[in-house]
Amino acid sequence: MAKKTKQKAFTLVETVVSVAIFAILAVTAYGLYATIARAITNYRGASTVSSLADQYLEIARNLPYSEVGTQSGNPHGPLPDSFSPINVSFNGNEYSIYYVVNAIHDPADINVGVQDYKQVKLYIENVSTGEKKSFVTTIAPISLASMGSGGVLSIQVINKAWQPVPYATINITNIDLEPNINLLRTTDDQGRWLEIGLPADDHYRIIVTKDGYSDDQTYSADDYPGATNQDAAVILGQVTNATFIIDHLSSLSFYTLDQTCQPLPSLGVIVGGAKLIAPGVLKFYEEYTSNLSGLISPSTTSSCSNTCGVASCCLEYDTYSPAVGEGTYMVYGTSPVQSVDLLPDSNQNFNLILGQRTANSLLVVVKDASENPIEGATVELQGPTTASGVTGGSAWNQNEWTGGPGQEDFQDASKYYYDDGNISASEIPEALRLLKVDGSYMPFGSLDSSTFDTGTEETRYTSLTWKPEVQADPATIVKFQIASNNDNETWDFTGPDGTDDSFYTASGTPINSMNDNNRYIRYKAFLSTTKTNQTPVLSSVTINYVSGCPTPGQVMLPGLVQSNTYSVTVSYDEAGYQPQTVNNLGINGYFILQVTLYQ
Numbered sequence: 013m014a015k016k017t018k019q020k021a022f023t024l025v026e027t028v029v030s031v032a033i034f035a036i037l038a039v040t041a042y043g044l045y046a047t048i049a050r051a052i053t054n055y056r057g058a059s060t061v062s063s064l065a066d067q068y069l070e071i072a073r074n075l076p077y078s079e080v081g082t083q084s085g086n087p088h089g090p091l092p093d094s095f096s097p098i099n100v101s102f103n104g105n106e107y108s109i110y111y112v113v114n115a116i117h118d119p120a121d122i123n124v125g126v127q128d129y130k131q132v133k134l135y136i137e138n139v140s141t142g143e144k145k146s147f148v149t150t151i152a153p154i155s156l157a158s159m160g161s162g163g164v165l166s167i168q169v170i171n172k173a174w175q176p177v178p179y180a181t182i183n184i185t186n187i188d189l190e191p192n193i194n195l196l197r198t199t200d201d202q203g204r205w206l207e208i209g210l211p212a213d214d215h216y217r218i219i220v221t222k223d224g225y226s227d228d229q230t231y232s233a234d235d236y237p238g239a240t241n242q243d244a245a246v247i248l249g250q251v252t253n254a255t256f257i258i259d260h261l262s263s264l265s266f267y268t269l270d271q272t273c274q275p276l277p278s279l280g281v282i283v284g285g286a287k288l289i290a291p292g293v294l295k296f297y298e299e300y301t302s303n304l305s306g307l308i309s310p311s312t313t314s315s316c317s318n319t320c321g322v323a324s325c326c327l328e329y330d331t332y333s334p335a336v337g338e339g340t341y342m343v344y345g346t347s348p349v350q351s352v353d354l355l356p357d358s359n360q361n362f363n364l365i366l367g368q369r370t371a372n373s374l375l376v377v378v379k380d381a382s383e384n385p386i387e388g389a390t391v392e393l394q395g396p397t398t399a400s401g402v403t404g405g406s407a408w409n410q411n412e413w414t415g416g417p418g419q420e421d422f423q424d425a426s427k428y429y430y431d432d433g434n435i436s437a438s439e440i441p442e443a444l445r446l447l448k449v450d451g452s453y454m455p456f457g458s459l460d461s462s463t464f465d466t467g468t469e470e471t472r473y474t475s476l477t478w479k480p481e482v483q484a485d486p487a488t489i490v491k492f493q494i495a496s497n498n499d500n501e502t503w504d505f506t507g508p509d510g511t512d513d514s515f516y517t518a519s520g521t522p523i524n525s526m527n528d529n530n531r532y533i534r535y536k537a538f539l540s541t542t543k544t545n546q547t548p549v550l551s552s553v554t555i556n557y558v559s560g561c562p563t564p565g566q567v568m569l570p571g572l573v574q575s576n577t578y579s580v581t582v583s584y585d586e587a588g589y590q591p592q593t594v595n596n597l598g599i600n601g602y603f604i605l606q607v608t609l610y611q
Contacts, residue, residue, distance in 0.1 A: 026391075060103045063148040068109055072132045072217060080130050081113050084191050086184070087162075087209045089113065089132065095194065099139070106139040106574045109360045114197075115208035129153070156313050162209035163246035169203040169220050169228075171259040172329055172356055176203030180222040180258065188463035190217045216244040218273060220256040221599030228256040236290035245346070259355035264327050266300075266308040266334055267363050271344060271406040272467035273561040275306030276366055283310050286331040287352075299337070310608050334364055341366040342373065342602055344406060345563020349377060350384050350604075365561050368409055368425055370552075372572040372599050377606045378403045378565045378582055385565020386584060386609055392520075393598075395578035398481050400520045401567035402474045406557035408464045408533075409570045411551060413437035413444055421500075422462040430460040435539065444539065444550040452544035459537045460503075464555070469498055469531045471559035473523040476535070479552040479571055481519040488541045488548035491515035494523055494555075505536045523555070533557075574600050582607045 014468035065546030069322045072091060074078060080188040083096055092423055094096045097110035112133045129152040136384025137144040165184065169177045177454040187526035189211055196203050210216070231239040246255050267284065269277040276303060285296035300308045311326035333351040336343055344367040378389045387404040401407065408422075414437050436447045446453040476492060482491065493505035493515060507514025509526045515538065527533065533555060539548045553569040571577075576598040590610040597605065 013286075022572050024579055033180045037559065047557075056381045056562070058147060060105065060136075061107075061145050064100070064102060064107060064109065065134055065145070067138075068111075069132070069134055069147060069149050069338055072111065072113075072134070073149070073151060074331060077130070077151065080132065080151055082111050085113060086192050086195055086207060087115050088114055088191070088193075088211070091132075094135075108137045108139055110135050115206075117206050117208060123468055142193045146231050163212055163248055164251040165205075165207040165210060165216065165218075165246060165252050166245060166253045167199070167205045167207070167218065167220075168253070168255045169196075169199050170255065170257055170447075172257060176201075177222065177258060178203055178224070180220055180225070183219040183221070184215075185217045185219075186213055190211055210246045212246055212248040214243070214245040216246055218244055220258055222258060223337070225258045225259055228258050228259060230254070231289055231403070236293060239290045240288055246405065251527070252431055258339060259329055262327050262329060262354050262356060263359045264310060264332060264352065264354050265361050266302075266310070267361065268302040268306040268308070268336075269363055269365055269561060271365060271408060272465050272559055274467070274473050275304070276341065277301070277306055278303055279310055279341065279366070280304075280339070281364070282337060283308070284335075284552050285334055286333075286526070296328075296332070327354060327494075332362070335364065336364070336366065340369055341572075342369040343375070344568040345375070345566040347562055347564055349379075350566055363561070365406060365563050367407060367568065367570065368411070370411065370570040370572070371410070371601070373568065373570040373602055374572060374578075374580070374597075374599055375566060375568050375602070375604045376401075376580065376582065377604065378567075378584075379608055380406045381608060381610055386587075386589070387564060387580055388586070389565075389584040389609065390588070391567045392581045392583075393572075393578060394581075396573040397479060397571070397578075398520055399477045399554070399555040399569040399572070400475050401569060402558060403565050403567045404562055405472075405474055405556055405567055406563060407556050407568050407570060408463065408466075408553050408562060409552065409554045411571055412442060413459070414442060419462045422464045427462060428459055429462045429534070435459050435593060442551075444537065446539050446541060446547040447548070453541055453547040455540075455542070455544075456540045458539070461535045461537075461553075463500055463534055465531065466531055466557055466559040467502075467561060468559050469529055471557055472525075472528045473533065474556040475510065475520055476516050477519045477554045477556070478550060479519070479573075483548050485541075485543065487543040488546050489517075490548045490550050491517045491538045492553075493535070493536045493538075494527055494533065496527040496533040498531050500532045503534060505534075515599050572599055580607070581607060 020125055077575030081090045082093035085093050087552055091111040094110050095110045100107050100384055114131045115545055116129050117455055128148050132149050134147045152312050165183055169180045171177050178201040180199045182197040186193040199205050217230055221227045230241050230243045233239055233242045244252050244269045246252055264594050266366045268279045282299045283396050284294050287295040302308050331351050331353050343364055345365045347363045352360055354360055376391045378386045380386055389403045391401050414423050417428055419427035434447050434454040436445050446457050495503040495505040506512050508516055508521055508524055509524045514603050515562040535565050541547055578597040578599055579595045580597055581593045592607050
């Protein structure tokens with residue numbers, strides 16, 4: 013019995029091994045069969061496509077040379093193109109078939125623009141699988157008489173440095189012809205393309221593009237009279253030359269900041285380029301709204317790349333200038349100065365330093381003979397309003413106090429920190445005055461401003477100005493003291509000699525240097541009168557300073573009176589520049605004056 017049991021167990025092992033060997037052989041055989049089946053299928057498919065290619069290339073070869081072309085292409089002819097392919101059933105499969113035909117000029121031929129032969133490219137696509145095959149043949153004319161007629165477009169694509177741009181896509185269209193022309197071509201390694209045999213017409217639209225590049229194109233003279241690059245005219249038997257300039261896209265970020273470098277969100281900013289489509293028509297002109305970080309990132313294309321090293325590189329090279337719309341703020345200065353020359357394949361930032369808008373203001377831009385901004389130049393304004401400043405600086409201006417006292421840090425421009433109870437800000441027109449009680453003005457009153465934060469200890473205070481500079485009655489007096497610190501707690505008010513016994517009594521007086529290198533500042537205004545029926549008036553106070561939000565070569569003089577009789581003197585004696593004076597300057601609204609200093 014034991015011997016019989018042992019023999020049965022051995023038979024079971026043999027069975028398991030046999031089944032495993034059979035399974036391996038079966039899987040191998042199936043894989044081999046599947047491979048052979050796929051090979052047969054691919055062979056049949058390739059044979060089918062090859063047979064179709066022979067058939068449809070022969071159709072093109074049998075056409076008269078002058079008729080070898082596509083239905084909406086150039087050269088024009090009866091062959092179907094990608095816009096109107098033919099569908100055929102062959103060996104149980106559906107295929108889409110179309111042609112692309114190009115008239116080719118042999119580079120060895122010294123006669124530029126002459127058509128030497130035609131290149132015919134046949135595309136066969138399996139509708140079910142999407143697999144596409146292409147086949148190419150060339151067809152030469154039997155004689156010159158068979159070549160047909162037309163004109164030539166010679167297209168050159170270059171970059172900003174006038175170097176050729178290879179493999180750019182050229183779209184040539186003409187909807188005035190019947191049938192319409194719609195061609196897609198690609199420049200060679202020298203950025204060139206010759207389109208030969210086009211019908212004569214004046215309305216060929218050419219658009220040049222390339223991934224990661226700006227675009228360039230022609231425009232209709234009907235839509236844009238005087239267009240600098242009008243739609244091309246093809247003339248029978250002649251060559252029309254057209255040059256297009258495209259280059260790598262770049263990134264440009266605009267930041268809207270206050271004078272302490274803090275972001276200003278939700279501000280409308282208009283950004284315009286310098287390139288023109290036609291006189292008075294900018295190629296780029298858009299309005300944006302800054303985000304919570306004060307950021308604006310303009311774009312000229314929906315297809316953004318990272319060629320310039322950032323995630324969003326979508327703006328073409330140009331000179332861009334921003335401007336803020338009507339509202340609470342106006343531009344007190346920019347960095348760089350006024351506009352930015354955006355280079356190809358670059359990443360640049362542009363800061364707009366904004367301050368409170370006033371009805372009339374003057375922004376002075378000072379440059380040297382090489383157009384570089386000059387830092388530290390003194391700007392003095394004389395006229396109905398006198399003011400001064402130093403280029404590269406900023407200004408804190410307050411011209412409203414109707415919000416009343418109680419504001420420790422300057423946030424609401426209509427509020428302040430403290431007054432002694434003898435000050436009024438509610439009379440019309442709005443200004444600070446002494447309080448009137450029982451028909452008589454109080455003899456004396458004072459006001460402490462809120463704390464203004466310049467954003468950095470590296471601050472130099474330049475001048476204190478106010479309006480009106482001179483009171484209407486000598487019996488009324490306005491004067492000031494200044495206090496500054498780095499702890500926002502210690503407020504020791506002093507005058508121009510650095511003591512608490514002196515006062516700033518003349519608008520435009522330089523601020524004592526002991527206040528420099530302090531981040532926080534306040535002013536204290538003193539109003540007094542010796543006549544009970546007269547009060548001093550204070551409509552505006554401005555503290556000019558230079559700190560962490562630079563405006564190179566620029567100084568803002570806000571809160572001016574409209575006039576045509578101003579004079580501006582710009583000087584920088586320490587650097588050896590000759591002073592310049594501009595007389596009879598008219599200021600009405602927001603005015604920008606550029607002055608050049610020479611050594």
